[in-house]
Amino acid sequence: MSVSETLKKHGQEHLLRYYDELSSEEQRELLRQIGEIDWDILKSLTEDGAPRGEVSPIEGLTLAQIAARKGQYEEVGKRTVKAGKVAAVLLAGGQGTRLGSSAPKGMYDIGVTRPLYIFEQLIENLKSTCAACDAEVPLLIMTNEKNDAETRAFFREHAYFGYPERLIRFFVQAMAPSVGFDGKILMESKGRLALSPNGNGGWYSSLIRAGLLEDGFLKSVEWFNVFAVDNVLQRIADPVFVGATVSSGKNCGAKAVRKTCPEERVGAMCLQDGLPSVIEYYELSPEMAALRGADGELAYGFGVTLNYLFRADKLREIAAEKIPVHVVKKKIGCLNEAGVFVQPETENGYKFEELILDTVRLMGSCLPYEVVREKEFAPIKNRYGVDSVDTARKLLEENGVKL
Numbered sequence: 001m002s003v004s005e006t007l008k009k010h011g012q013e014h015l016l017r018y019y020d021e022l023s024s025e026e027q028r029e030l031l032r033q034i035g036e037i038d039w040d041i042l043k044s045l046t047e048d049g050a051p052r053g054e055v056s057p058i059e060g061l062t063l064a065q066i067a068a069r070k071g072q073y074e075e076v077g078k079r080t081v082k083a084g085k086v087a088a089v090l091l092a093g094g095q096g097t098r099l100g101s102s103a104p105k106g107m108y109d110i111g112v113t114r115p116l117y118i119f120e121q122l123i124e125n126l127k128s129t130c131a132a133c134d135a136e137v138p139l140l141i142m143t144n145e146k147n148d149a150e151t152r153a154f155f156r157e158h159a160y161f162g163y164p165e166r167l168i169r170f171f172v173q174a175m176a177p178s179v180g181f182d183g184k185i186l187m188e189s190k191g192r193l194a195l196s197p198n199g200n201g202g203w204y205s206s207l208i209r210a211g212l213l214e215d216g217f218l219k220s221v222e223w224f225n226v227f228a229v230d231n232v233l234q235r236i237a238d239p240v241f242v243g244a245t246v247s248s249g250k251n252c253g254a255k256a257v258r259k260t261c262p263e264e265r266v267g268a269m270c271l272q273d274g275l276p277s278v279i280e281y282y283e284l285s286p287e288m289a290a291l292r293g294a295d296g297e298l299a300y301g302f303g304v305t306l307n308y309l310f311r312a313d314k315l316r317e318i319a320a321e322k323i324p325v326h327v328v329k330k331k332i333g334c335l336n337e338a339g340v341f342v343q344p345e346t347e348n349g350y351k352f353e354e355l356i357l358d359t360v361r362l363m364g365s366c367l368p369y370e371v372v373r374e375k376e377f378a379p380i381k382n383r384y385g386v387d388s389v390d391t392a393r394k395l396l397e398e399n400g401v402k403l
């Protein structure tokens, strides 16, 4: 089928509206982008693929339970990490729009009297695990097509913040087109589609696509510790967490913080039709949000921090399963009818994203693992206010990090 026939079939002929105005190089690039469109994801606009099921509370390990067996978990964890069985996966493919910086989020300087980049702080956290376990932890960094070169260059310029370069691999996540409310794919310029990263749930398929599972680098890896770029306090490949998850016999572990109140705006761990899942705060009814278990704690009180441990063999097993695509309303910069680029003030279309919470569900079993919020959770989503550079700075200082 020719390109124009394909576009006609999907009602997207407008993508070639400016084709004749483009240089031959731009034409080639536009055709390449069109050739890479996964037409199936557009179906998500009409068929909501996200599974829904009966929601019930999930059991997790509380701080007290962890403290009671800390020595044992730590020993198992240290052994596992030292044997090279845990790889760290840094999710740095997001756009960080809320922070409002055009550079990759990890390049943001959170220092006060000296530069301290988010990436640098994460590497420091990982180095402390390596020292504690006398181990070398492979580090995989997921970028996206737009921020990949800048991210790599930044790490190179800073000599990988002292982490051995041979232990680091970068891989690029796939992009997905954005559409207007009418389902038409938006254009960023006359020769480029408005593409955005396809969500953090795409990390494993992107790792496979990059060939990283085959080149021997991850030969000994049995667990992947996948974590967000923006929580500067998190411990990475934390031996106690690793030990607890390995000992639980579950396929996955999730670091969680206790919700401070029923209304807190954080996704909570739960079961859906018996499978581990994450329920967003707006999906919980006020009654469910306030429900308490026999221990007096909120039944849906394990707030996710986006720090997961996934068993490698289970990931391989579920790799072929289709992960649902979520349709998310966003403000998307694009060409208007007159062919002029505009950055909208309000939401004007949809992005398609795969979410890591669906990986958790596919894993079949998961151990929520409670951490002390003030010691391990300082997400940077915004410049000011809640979950911001300001709150993270305060928490880092409280934990003895000199800014």
Ligand code: UTP
Pocket (backbone or CB within 6 Å): 091, 092, 093, 094, 095, 096, 097, 098, 099, 105, 142, 173, 197, 198, 199, 200, 227, 228, 229, 230, 306, 381
């Ligand atoms: P967020 O949901 O906070 O999204 O990502 P974001 O893109 O960073 O920020 P906003 O919403 O535009 O302000 C949580 C984690 O998932 C990663 C992010 O880099 C962050 O570590 N992520 C998100 C990806 O790696 N790829 C994506 O496509 C989306």
